[in-house]
Amino acid sequence: MKIQKKHITGYILAGGKSSRMGQDKGHLLLADLPMTAHIIRQMNVCVDEIIIVSGHASYHNYNISVIPDIIPNVGPVGGIFTALSHSCTPFNLIVSCDTPFITSEAITHLIRHAKHNAISFASVNHQKHPLFGLYPTHAKHHFRNQIENNQIRLQKAIENFPYVEIKMDEWAQEFDIFRNINTPEDYLQAKKILKYENIHTGIW
Secondary structure, eight states: OOOOGGGEEEEEEOOOOOTTTTSOGGGOEETTEEHHHHHHHHHTTTOSEEEEEOSOGGGGGGSSEEEOOSSOSSHHHHHHHHHHHHOOSSEEEEEETTOTTOOHHHHHHHHHHOOTTSEEEEEETTEEEEEEEEEEGGGHHHHHHHHHTTOOOHHHHHHTSOEEEEEOGGGGSSSOTTOOOOSHHHHHHHHHHHHHSOOOSSOO
């Protein structure tokens, strides 16, 4: 059965400390817009509601709902658990706030190939991208158990639950839309890409 838009809630994980960047990553400007705003623009095409998971009050400026982590300081595993616990839909699009180059086309591809009873996420050249994934809401019990057992490494947490890798190598051939902006060097490189490359992603 096809997973419909009305069955999916979108969650942007923005609760990290951004220690390597030295400032909140989600508010960094690219093409005169915060990274989070670019992500919201692309997700809006694919889901009816978008929610930011963050304890930072500044995210209320985006005029969408913001919820804090239920269990703070346990990284993305905690953010995903919070999202799944909050959700009122059977599926949830999980995206990290530091991936501003994602596209609605990539999201649509992910949803189209997702499996109902598994975590479905992008894979590029055998590299897993679990923070670009579709998560069934019933996985919340699994993530609570992982946290309670102090298993807060996301890759390990996912390996203990049925999952499917959606191969998206073609999405990274000309331009890596899953590029993470984690450090000042990453941010500088992203700005250079926007300045010197002709990117046809629908974002810019």
